[in-house]
Amino acid sequence: MHGQNLIKPGLESSSSPTLCSTQIVLIMGRSTLCYEKEGLKRGPWTAEEDQKLTAYIQQHGHGSWSSLPEKAGLKRCGKSCRLRWINYLRPDIKRGKFSLREEQTIIQLHAFLGNRWSAIAVHLPKRTDNEIKNHWNTHLKKRLIKMGIDPMTHKPRIDALSSSGHECHNSNLNHMAQWERARLEAEAREAGRYSSNKQALLRIQPKIHPGTDPLSLKPRPKCIDVLKAWQDMVTGMFNFPSRDNLDSPTSISNSPNALVQVSTGETIVDPNHLYTCNELVYMDQMQELEGWMDEPTSSTVALTQYTTENLWFADNVAAAADLNEGSSESDTLIGIPVSFSSMEVEASNGSYPIANNGQP
DNA sequence: AAGGCTACCAACCGCCACTTG
């Protein structure tokens, strides 16, 4: 915070009820609050402090954050140092305006992960969770509201629905969301597990798929195509004209199926190619799903039904886009891809064009 | 020019999970 005297009311006086809990904590010998220690600085960091922190970490690594400030000659609490480093000083941070593709990725991921900013940040490696969170709260949330989409559920807002015939559709969306959420969570875990590669780009190693020859992967189940169609539809909702500079292909989920030959249902794995986490998890799940598909569940049924009913959703978003036209916000989102209808048809056939942002 | 309003975002707080002794 930028305030210089930020001891909260209630913490500055021993008579405060709020302080009681703090006192209890101190009696227990456990101190978690930075302002408990006298002489610790708070508020904005100076260039000199930044320089000290950066120099120390570059030389020694951060080690224990709690002991770092003393070693680095900083009058800050460890927590504050950690935050400053992670959110601002770290060299591998991309700062500045979010590209439209990044925004698109955030919206997609938020639809399935909710306010789990750290999980979302895994897919935007050079952005911090704090930055993503701020951008969501100040920009993206408002845009979705403008479109008549509830930013929390990512569904058309109830007051925006004109009829009651969409319950089935919404139910299908929920199914899709559950599937996708599970996939993204798995992906985030994978990204953490293999975090030694900061770009989350991985070469396939035998340990990733023990006993599995990547070249022997079985044909791709049809339901995955439908799932992909869902992803592409959401992606399409936020497709932008060519002014999108696309300068930040940071999201590994933007081209999750780069090497999947969709039309034939074959999976091609190139052992010399760098695969994203998304791709690896995707292939992993394909194999799992094969088993499931032997015995269709309500979810898989919903997945296939979904594709014949999704035009309504697209219509709603398109309508929102029309309403949005003339908005003062120059970078307002919107636009359903012209190819949406054909995509929907092809998806229901088990094949569909690879998304624009996919690799050839 | 001045005051009010709004958007932005760095930094903080409180909580929780995990680790350590």
Add this chain to the structure above:
DNA sequence: ACAAGTGGCGGTTGGTAGCCT
């Protein structure tokens, strides 16, 4: 088994800058 210590996360705050009236 338990308490203390630590790191990490999501929610929130409030100073600053820029725009509007």
